[in-house]
Structures are given as C-alpha cells and as structure tokens.
C-alpha cells in the first residue's frame with residue numbers, strides 16, 4: 177500500500193507536486209494519469225526516496241521507503257525506463273543486481289521466465305530492443321519479489337503485443353494481492369489497464385475513483401441545443417444532476433437529460449430550437465476537459481438549480 181499525505185514538491189518557483197493526498201490499495205492496478213508535466217514522475221521519485229518532499233509525506237507499507245530494512249523487497253520500480261547500457265548479458269546483469277541485494281541466483285531465472293526473456297537472456301542487454309529492454313526493467317523491479325510495484329510509463333513505445341503482454345503481467349501481479357501503481361499520460365491505455373484511477377493535473381489531484389465510475393461519468397450522453405432563447409431554455413432545464421453549459425452563441429451543452437425531454441420542454445415553453453443533437457462524450461474528451469486549463473473551458477457558464 178502506498179499512502180501520500182499532502183505530498184508537495186517545489187523546484188524553485190515551480191510547484192511540481194501540490195498537496196497530493198491519496199492511497200494506492202493492494203490487489204488492484206491503480207493508474208496514475210495526467211498530461212506531461214503533471215508531476216507523476218516527481219511523485220514516483222518521492223515514493224522511492226529519490227527526491228525529498230518539500231512538505232507532506234509518502235509511505236510504502238507503513239514507512240518511508242528508506243526506513244525499510246530491505247526497501248527493494250518492499251517496492252520494485254521501473255522509473256524512466258531506459259535501455260540498460262551494459263555489455264553484460266541480460267542474465268548476468270540480473271545476477272549482478274541479485275548479488276548486490278543478497279538475492280539467490282535461482283530468483284534470476286524465475287524473473288527471466290516471468291517476463292519471457294528466456295530465449296534472449298544470454299544476449300548482450302545493451303543491444304536489446306525497446307520492448308526487450310522494458311521486459312528486463314520489469315524483471316529487475318520484480319527481482320526482490322516486492323509487494324508493491326511502481327512503473328513509470330511502462331508501455332511507452334511498445335508495440336501492441338508488448339502492451340498486451342505488460343497488461344496481462346500486471347493483472348496477474350495484482351491478482352496475487354500486490355499493489356501495482358503505474359503512470360501514463362494516455363487515457364486510452366489506462367482505460368484498458370487500470371481498475372482505479374488517480375488523475376492529476378499541474379501537480380494537483382483531480383480524480384481518485386474506480387475506473388468504471390470514471391468511464392460511466394465520462395461517457396454520459398451530451399446533448400447540444402441551439403436556440404435563439406438559449407438562456408431562457410437553460411433556466412428551464414436546470415435541475416439536480418443536470419449540467420447545462422453555455423458553450424457558444426445560442427448554443428448549450430446539456431448533460432443529464434434526454435433530447436426528448438429537452439425538445440418537449442422547449443415546445444411547452446414556445447421556445448424555437450434551431451438544433452438538437454445527442455452525442456456520447458468519449459473518455460478522451462472527458463480527460464481533456466478535466467486536464468485542459470484553457471480559458472475556453474473555464475469560461476463556460478454552468479447553470480445549476482440555484483439559477484432556476
């Protein structure tokens with residue numbers, strides 16, 4: 177389990193991580209999602225004790241990473257995956273790591289088998305393809321059999337086979353009751369992989385919820401209505417669980433009502449409709465809307481019950 181409380185990191189004027197409080201639970205895959213620069217890598221480095229928080233704290237299985245007697249047996253990480261620059265074979269590379277950490281040689285062969293590197297384990301790791309390098313990085317993270325795994329952008333640059341492979345491996349590890357925390361800036365990838373989502377933007381927590389709930393909320397039908405009397409219609413449509421946004425001249429975007437209901441409400445009030453269209457908002461759109469800091473998005477007017 178990973179627990180962050182008010183976790184904050186400042187680099188000069190830049191608040192890279194801004195008061196993050198969250199818990200990453202065992203037994204599920206938790207996706208750490210946010211656009212480039214949102215603070216994901218910085219957070220992961222602080223979890224691993226590679227960077228000190230400016231304020232707040234983060235613990236792994238109840239203690240800061242460095243306070244564990246054998247930290248690598250608690251948490252394995254693949255941070256900023258990069259090729260291993262070594263003339264050693266993959267197996268010798270892992271054997272050297274195992275020797276340093278006091279891990280038995282047979283564990284090296286176990287992790288090589290787990291990540292499917294058996295046939296190439298004798299080859300020079302420095303010459304590995306990106307996909308093979310990722311597998312080797314994951315093998316290193318698994319070496320000490322940690323309860324918690326932290327992977328920064330593990331599928332970056334992988335082909336579809338590689339992506340499917342990582343996904344299955346992570347699901348298997350979570351099913352064994354491990355804590356699996358992985359970052360990505362791609363919504364589509366997270367939707368397929370993660371059971372739970374922690375979404376950040378500009379260092380701040382935006383969402384912390386089951387992926388299924390995020391998807392259900394995001395794909396709710398959106399109705400676009402254009403009318404010369406848009407603001408009067410907006411007042412009539414307002415209600416609990418209804419969001420009405422004034423998105424452009426004479427145009428509203430309504431969530432929480434069917435187009436039938438909107439059409440009938442307009443007719444009953446004698447309001448002319450120039451357009452009435454339904455479309456399902458995509459996950460990608462919901463993600464963009466949440467993380468987009470553009471003026472356009474913030475300037476939209478939300479009509480609530482109080483406005484009615």
Ligand SMILES: Nc1ncnc2c1ncn2[C@@H]1O[C@H](COP(=O)(O)OP(=O)(O)OP(=O)(O)O)[C@@H](O)[C@H]1O
Pocket residue numbers: 187190191192210211212213214215216217218219361
């Ligand atoms: N060592 C550093 N010194 C100064 N600024 C830094 C440092 N590390 C990160 N930052 C800044 O902090 C912010 C968060 O960076 P971070 O790498 O954690 O984001 P990220 O969500 O992992 O992004 P990406 O998806 O691009 O890796 C960025 O604006 C970055 O420029």
